[in-house]
Amino acid sequence: MTSDAILSVRNVTKRFGGRGDFIARGLSRIGLAEPNAVVHAVEDVSFDLRKGEVLGVVGESGCGKSTLGRMVAGLLDPSEGEIVAQASGATTGALPMQMIFQDPFSSLNPRKRVSELIGEAPRVHGIVPPDALDAYVADMMDRCGVDGNYRDRFAHQFSGGQRQRIGIARALAVRPEILVCDEAVSALDVSIQAQIVNLFMDLRDELGLTYIFISHDLGVVEHISDRILVMYLGRIVESGPAEQIFADPQHPYTRALIEGVPRLERRRTVYAPIKGDIPSPIDPPKGCHFHPRCPLAQPQCKVERPALRDIAGGRQAACHLIERPAKKEISIG
Numbered sequence: 001m002t003s004d005a006i007l008s009v010r011n012v013t014k015r016f017g018g019r020g021d022f023i024a025r026g027l028s029r030i031g032l033a034e035p036n037a038v039v040h041a042v043e044d045v046s047f048d049l050r051k052g053e054v055l056g057v058v059g060e061s062g063c064g065k066s067t068l069g070r071m072v073a074g075l076l077d078p079s080e081g082e083i084v085a086q087a088s089g090a091t092t093g094a095l096p097m098q099m100i101f102q103d104p105f106s107s108l109n110p111r112k113r114v115s116e117l118i119g120e121a122p123r124v125h126g127i128v129p130p131d132a133l134d135a136y137v138a139d140m141m142d143r144c145g146v147d148g149n150y151r152d153r154f155a156h157q158f159s160g161g162q163r164q165r166i167g168i169a170r171a172l173a174v175r176p177e178i179l180v181c182d183e184a185v186s187a188l189d190v191s192i193q194a195q196i197v198n199l200f201m202d203l204r205d206e207l208g209l210t211y212i213f214i215s216h217d218l219g220v221v222e223h224i225s226d227r228i229l230v231m232y233l234g235r236i237v238e239s240g241p242a243e244q245i246f247a248d249p250q251h252p253y254t255r256a257l258i259e260g261v262p263r264l265e266r267r268r269t270v271y272a273p274i275k276g277d278i279p280s281p282i283d284p285p286k287g288c289h290f291h292p293r294c295p296l297a298q299p300q301c302k303v304e305r306p307a308l309r310d311i312a313g314g315r316q317a318a319c320h321l322i323e324r325p326a327k328k329e330i331s332i333g
Contacts, residue, residue, distance in 0.1 A: 004050050004051065005048035005049060005050050005051075005086055006049060006050065006051045006085065006086050006177065006178070006210065007048070007049040007072070007083065007084070007085055007086065007178065007210075008048050008049075008083070008084050008085075008086065009045060009046055009047050009048075009049075009068075009072065009081070009082075009083050010046050010081055010082050010083075010084070011044050011045075011046055011080065011081040011082075012042060012044075012045045012046070012068070012071060012078045012080070012081035012082070012083060013042055013043050013044055013045075013078060013079050013080040013081055014041045014042040014064070014067050014068075014071060014076065014078055014079050015038050015039060015040055015041065015079045016038070016039040016041055017036050017037055017038050017039055037282045038282065039281050039282055040233075040234050040281050040282070040284055041064045041067040041234055041281060042064040042067050042068050042071070042078075042234045043064075043234040043235050044081075044235065045064075045068060045081075045231075045234075045235070045236055046081075046236075047229060047236070047239065049178070049210060049212065050210070051177075051208075051210055052204070052208060052209075052210055053210060053211075053226040053227060054200075054204070054210075054211040054213055054224050054225045054226050054227075055211065055212050055213065055225065055226070055227050055228075055229065056213050056214075056215065056221040056224065056225030056227070056228040056229070056242060057069065057212060057213070057214045057215075057228075057229045057231060058214075058215060058216065058218055058221050058228060058229070058230055058231070058257065059216070059230060059231035059232055059257075060216065060232070060257075060278055061216065061278075062233070062278050062281065063231040063232055063233060063234065063278070064231055064233070064234040064235075064281075065214045065231050066182050066183070066214060068214075068231070069099070069180045069182050069212060069214045070099070070180075070182075071083060072097075072178075072180055072212060073097055073098070073099040073180045074097065075099065096174065096175060096176045096177045096178070097176050097177065097178040097179075097180065098171035098172075098174060098176040098178075098179055098180070099171070099179075099180040099181075099182060100164075100167055100168060100171055100179060100180070100181045100182065100184045101167065101182055101183075101184070102182055102183035102184065102186055102187055103187055104155075104160060104163035104164040104166070104167045104187070105155060105156070105160070105163055107167055108155040108163060108166060108167060108170075109155070110154060110155055110156060111154075112154070112155075113151065113152050113153060113154060114141070114146070114150060114151050114152070114153055114154075114155075114166055115134075115137050115151040115152065117155070117166060117170050118137045118140050118141065118166070118169050118170050118173050119133050119134075119136070119137040119173065121170070121173055121174045122136060122137075122173050122174060125174065127173070127174060127175060136173070137151065137173070138151070140169040140170075140172055140173050141166075141169055143169065143172065143203070143206075144165045144166070144168050144169040144172070144199065144203075145165050145195075145199060146162060146165050146166055146169060159192075160187060160188050160189075160192065161188055161189070161192035161195065161196065164184065164185070164187075164188060164192075164196055165196070165199070168196075168199065168200075168203075172203070172207070176209070177209070177210060178209070178210045178211070178212065179200075179209055179210070179211050179212075180211075180212045180214070181200070181211060181212065181213045181214060181215075182214045183214060183215055183216070184196065184200075184213070184215075185197060185215070185217070185220060186215060186216065186217060193220065197220060197223060197224055200213075200224065201224065211224075213225060218246075218257055218258060218260075218261045219261050221242070222242060222246050222261070225242040226241070226242060227239070227240065227241055227242060228240065228241075228242045228245045230245070230251065230253065230254045230257070232253050232278075232289055232290055233278060233279060233281060233284055233289040233290075234281060234284070234289075235289060235318065236308055236316075236318070237251045237253050237254065237290065237308075237317065237318045237319070238250055238251040238253075238254045238315070238316065238317045238318070239308075239315065239316045239317075240313065240314060240315030240316065241313065241314060241315070244313050244315060245258075245315070246258060250311060250315065250317040250319065250322055251290075251317045251318065251319050251322075252290065252294050252295070252296055252319065252321075253274075253290050253293075253294070254317075256274045257274075260273065260274075274293055275293055275295075276292060276293040278293075279292060285302075286302065286303060287300075287301050287302045287303045287304050287305055287306075288301040288302075288304075288305060288306050288318070288319070288320070296321060298320065298321075300320050301320055304320070305318075306318040306319050306320045309322065
């Protein structure tokens, strides 16, 4: 863990399935049934989270970024590895942390009014005294741009953007140090996305928050993030400062993702998606997970897993091509 980190994730792996019930395990032992499939959702992920930074986590659907976020938030336990807070050396559950979910409607209790949604956790945990709860809820609503006159309304009476603001206010009400935002703007209109992203940045400046911002939208991630992790099929394939990642991506997968981001200067360019489908996490490829889709794959890539190596500028990348003295121009399409 680096000296300025508030959270350390070390060699975290998450697998789902595999064991089954007693009968299934018995039948499997005597050869009357196939063993239950194991989903390799996250594999050997390590990183440090620094206080006050926005760490963007990007990748295609199924890359494991949401599972990683849920483990950091304490909603899932790692199969292997550990997540430790620096201040106390305790597990992640001891660090004030909240999660903001993708769908603001399904994450809010439809039977509770806004004042209850925001005020329940501070009341239960004794964060504020009962006589100050109403004022505290009003302050949270005001910080997040929700009209205080609507405190007695239900979630279904609000627009998607307003519901997400309520979700943010609910998360802030327990005074977290870290917010894990899992596709927090992907379900919103583009104009509303910009408002919510600006709200996140304002709250970071006002409250000293630290974010893990999970998204498949690289345009949003580029705008909001200080540092980026690029994930593919459960592994980190590249990490580093956001500006450097977007200016000079090292991994072929990262470059393919960035080439797909709409740009004014490339408005006449025909977008070519990454060829092939993402492999199944039940049976991931040997060696480099990206090699079945990589136009630069070599025989070594098919059998040997590339290590996540340090490169210039505080960056890391996992690609055998980077180790070669003569760097080739990478073009995806």
